[in-house]
Amino acid sequence: MHHASHTAYRGRLAPSPTGHLHLGHARTFWVAQQRAHSRNGTLIFRNEDLDRARCKQEFVTAMFDDLRWFGFDWQEGPDCGGQFAPYNQSERTSFYRAVLDQLYATGLVYPCTCSRKDIAAASHAPHAEDDDEPIYAGTCRANRESEIVNRKFSWRFRVPDGETISFTDDNLGPQSFIAGKDFGDFVIWRLDDVPAYQLACVVDDAAMQISEVVRGADLLVSTARQILLYRALGLRVPEFFHCSLMTDESGVRLAKRHDSLSLRKLREHGELPEALRGNW
Numbered sequence: 260m261h262h263a264s265h266t267a268y269r270g271r272l273a274p275s276p277t278g279h280l281h282l283g284h285a286r287t288f289w290v291a292q293q294r295a296h297s298r299n300g301t302l303i304f305r306n307e308d309l310d311r312a313r314c315k316q317e318f319v320t321a322m323f324d325d326l327r328w329f330g331f332d333w334q335e336g337p338d339c340g341g342q343f344a345p346y347n348q349s350e351r352t353s354f355y356r357a358v359l360d361q362l363y364a365t366g367l368v369y370p371c372t373c374s375r376k377d378i379a380a381a382s383h384a385p386h387a388e389d390d391d392e393p394i395y396a397g398t399c400r401a402n403r404e405s406e407i408v409n410r411k412f413s414w415r416f417r418v419p420d421g422e423t424i425s426f427t428d429d430n431l432g433p434q435s436f437i438a439g440k441d442f443g444d445f446v447i448w449r450l451d452d453v454p455a456y457q458l459a460c461v462v463d464d465a466a467m468q469i470s471e472v473v474r475g476a477d478l479l480v481s482t483a484r485q486i487l488l489y490r491a492l493g494l495r496v497p498e499f500f501h502c503s504l505m506t507d508e509s510g511v512r513l514a515k516r517h518d519s520l521s522l523r524k525l526r527e528h529g530e531l532p533e534a535l536r537g538n539w
């Protein structure tokens with residue numbers, strides 16, 4: 260670290276209650292907790308429950324339960340409060356809406372009426388590995404909100420085509436992605452009137468004064484997207500530490516469908532967290 264600032268370390272755990280958390284989540288979160296501990300920092304728990312169709316209360320309950328069992332301990336969160344409450348994203352919509360308005364005023368966002376089908380037909384695969392979002396062809400770039408009648412639309416952020424977005428990852432070193440090639444114009448507000456991940460994440464990490472974001476390497480490209488949002492909003496960009504992802508015996512990345520490696524199942528089978536953490 261070659262930072263002149265002496266700001267306190269603030270990290271976060273930001274799970275989404277769309278299923279049971281698995282060992283891969285726990286490993287990334289463990290790194291986050293260790294990094295916060297080693298700097299005498301604060302760990303924030305943020306419940307990313309914006310997707311009302313996929314998030315379930317039983318998973319929220321399980322998430323707290325399973326993480327506590329595993330040995331996690333946070334100082335701010337939905338269950339213990341804190342100076343940047345609320346920590347449930349579903350209760351923070353007014354913050355996201357204000358930032359959407361702010362971005363709208365910069366002229367960097369436009370309404371997109373494309374359906375999922377339209378997008379698949381017009382886009383091409385991204386160059387960057389580990390990012391499965393197709394590159395949006397820019398079909399709606401010239402759209403104006405006033406011309407859209409009786410149709411649903413999402414809000415997209417226009418990326419500076421050809422510009423290289425670089426950052427130094429605290430774990431993986433120098434990274435760079437080319438806008439328009441590795442990733443395209445991305446959704447910041449969804450068709451179903453839900454703030455998109457990229458927007459909510461930036462708004463909250465900034466509002467909660469997160470100094471370092473620790474998360475999975477599948478989000479490296481999203482970091483480039485998010486840096487563009489920080490820039491458009493005039494916000495300080497946090498540090499990033501991306502962890503390599505855990506795979507199963509056949510090399511497949513762990514997903515919520517790997518039920519046998521869910522913290523819940525491991526606990527039911529009498530596994531001990533210390534043993535599971537064994538060689539982390």
Ligand SMILES: [Zn+2]
Pocket residue numbers: 370371372373397398399
């Ligand atoms: Zn479109």
